[in-house]
Amino acid sequence: MGKINVLDEQLANQIAAGEVVERPSSVVKELVENAVDAGSTTIDVEVEEGGLTLIRVKDNGSGIDPEDIETAFQRHATSKLLSSKDLFRIASLGFRGEALPSIAAVARVECVTSPEESGLGRRLVMEGGTVKALEDVNTPQGTVMTVKDLFYNTPARLKYMKSIQTELGHISDYINRLALAHPGIAFTLSHNGNTLLRTQGTGDRLQVIAAVYGTGVAKSMLAVSGDHPDYELMGYISKPELTRSNRNSITVIVNGRYIRSFVLNQAIMQAYHTLLPINRFPVAVLEIGMHPGLVDVNVHPSKMEVRFSKEPELRTFIEQVLKEKLGAMVHIPGQTEAE
Ligand code: ADP
Ligand code: MG
Numbered sequence: 001m002g003k004i005n006v007l008d009e010q011l012a013n014q015i016a017a018g019e020v021v022e023r024p025s026s027v028v029k030e031l032v033e034n035a036v037d038a039g040s041t042t043i044d045v046e047v048e049e050g051g052l053t054l055i056r057v058k059d060n061g062s063g064i065d066p067e068d069i070e071t072a073f074q075r076h077a078t079s080k081l082l083s084s085k086d087l088f089r090i091a092s093l094g095f096r097g098e099a100l101p102s103i104a105a106v107a108r109v110e111c112v113t114s115p116e117e118s119g120l121g122r123r124l125v126m127e128g129g130t131v132k133a134l135e136d137v138n139t140p141q142g143t144v145m146t147v148k149d150l151f152y153n154t155p156a157r158l159k160y161m162k163s164i165q166t167e168l169g170h171i172s173d174y175i176n177r178l179a180l181a182h183p184g185i186a187f188t189l190s191h192n193g194n195t196l197l198r199t200q201g202t203g204d205r206l207q208v209i210a211a212v213y214g215t216g217v218a219k220s221m222l223a224v225s226g227d228h229p230d231y232e233l234m235g236y237i238s239k240p241e242l243t244r245s246n247r248n249s250i251t252v253i254v255n256g257r258y259i260r261s262f263v264l265n266q267a268i269m270q271a272y273h274t275l276l277p278i279n280r281f282p283v284a285v286l287e288i289g290m291h292p293g294l295v296d297v298n299v300h301p302s303k304m305e306v307r308f309s310k311e312p313e314l315r316t317f318i319e320q321v322l323k324e325k326l327g328a329m330v331h332i333p334g335q336t337e338a339e
Contacts, residue, residue, distance in 0.1 A: 016075070033178075041060060045057050049164050069113060095297075112146075119141065171191075172189060179208050223235075233317070253287040254289075
């Protein structure tokens, strides 16, 4: 008898959950990204106790077919990839088919969904990776995902959770960034019944900047845009007078996805060069569009780090577009309204 076993699905999901579901904000991220991928125009996020006791994401997107609802919770089950060709031109935020089974492995999850205007839909309850209830229901078109008692069955992970305020901070930061990335979607975020963010979904990014950072900041922003054979850039950067003590207020969005990129942050900082005092950072929201073939998003399970195939060109392009805008600023006398 050999000694090597193939892990059963439940155990495999619990292990995968260790990577995909690091903390409550990872659950929020995965659920909200699914809502965006479903073409929703409104997404409401409700959390309690920093997301540790409850996370609910409600959307008005395409919903899940009743016959697919159980499959959606299986490992590597996705409607977003069909063949390996698709992997090199990913247009959706998700594609790994790992989020739902991973979340369901470490929490109590309820999914209520309907793909129909008629409201014919289904409700599925999962606990620690097993189905607890499945029934037909009437519900508005879209999906409501409720995640309770995260990590209730993985005490080691639960022990590592920080304060409610810290966990909420991560959630709020992520929703702010996604709202900045998708001004056409109306987002709300509430914590223990208090509304923390509300965006209108009008498509006006400056409105979202006002909702996230305040109207004062929104008034100090400069619109930037640029074209390149491979890239399209648009967004807002702050006038040099408006600075922050850290780089958290820089948001870079690539093909609708909020990403973290040291190199692109550097390009932004380089554009300001001596216009910023030392150790001060701008507020910036930049959306970069490119052919999906030019960016590899399959680097890390969280999909927040990406690889650009022509990174030096992209970096130079961004720096130039921003420099031009800021250069024009410097030469206009009298434009020093400080914030
Ligand atoms: P992925 O997003 O990588 O495909 P997930 O595990 O996050 O994997 O979701 C599995 C599938 O469930 C998705 O491909 C999608 O078809 C469906 N799904 C999940 N959430 C929603 C939602 N809010 N609205 C519509 N379909 C959804
Ligand atoms: Mg997903």
